[in-house]
Amino acid sequence: MTGTGKIERVWAVITPPDTQNLPENPVIMLPAADLSETAPGMYEGAYHRFLKKGTYSVSVYARDISGNVSLPSSTRIIQSADVHIEEIKGDVNGDGFVNLRDALLSLRVLAESDTSGLLHPEYAESGVDVNGDNKIGTAEAVYALRAAAESK
Ligand SMILES: [Ca+2]
Ligand SMILES: [Ca+2]
Numbered sequence: 001m002t003g004t005g006k007i008e009r010v011w012a013v014i015t016p017p018d019t020q021n022l023p024e025n026p027v028i029m030l031p032a033a034d035l036s037e038t039a040p041g042m043y044e045g046a047y048h049r050f051l052k053k054g055t056y057s058v059s060v061y062a063r064d065i066s067g068n069v070s071l072p073s074s075t076r077i078i079q080s081a082d083v084h085i086e087e088i089k090g091d092v093n094g095d096g097f098v099n100l101r102d103a104l105l106s107l108r109v110l111a112e113s114d115t116s117g118l119l120h121p122e123y124a125e126s127g128v129d130v131n132g133d134n135k136i137g138t139a140e141a142v143y144a145l146r147a148a149a150e151s152k
Contacts, residue, residue: 005064010035010043011117013061013072017054017079033117035060048095049121051083087126090143092136094120094128098147106141 014031035045043060050056056079059072085096092102092109108115120126124134131139 005066005068007037007062008065010037010060010062012045012047013059014047014049015057015059017052017056031117031121034114045117046095047117048085048093050077050079051085053079053082055079087128089128090130090140090147091128092120092123092140092144093118094123094126098144099151100144100148103141103144103148106136106138106144109136110138110141 011032011034014033016031019030031047031049033045033047035043038044047058056077057074058077059074061072062070085094087094088096088098090098090102092105095101105115105118109119119136120128123129123136129135129140130143133139
């Protein structure tokens with residue numbers, strides 16, 4: 001960090017194996033996941049789509065309240081086999097399960113809270129939408145709540 005200000009946001013940008021060597025890397029299009037502070041100085045986040053075999057590069061950035069962005073701290077993650085996640089109806093975050101997380105995420109979308117990096121990256125194309133409008137809304141929230149209740 002260059003500044004000494006309070007950290008406002010920490011996020012990870014994930015470069016999948018097939019995008020690593022593009023000459024003009026459209027960084028803006030890469031998946032990103034926000035990390036939240038779980039203990040002082042400890043940040044955690046979840047990314048579910050390490051699906052393709054190969055090396056992923058993960059760069060973690062931090063921004064303080066005055067807007068200074070840190071140089072990324074980078075790491076590599078090697079996925080040794082192709083992973084197949086079944087696209088299931090109501091799986092709003094694309095992790096392969098329908099549960100409370102999907103319900104909460106749907107509510108966040110409805111409440112227009114920030115959901116960057118949390119949603120299924122190919123939501124509209126994946127066919128997981130519950131009522132076929134390809135938008136995350138009440139139908140998804142109710143569906144996931146019901147699924148969560150039934151699995152108990
Ligand atoms: Ca899910
Ligand atoms: Ca919908």
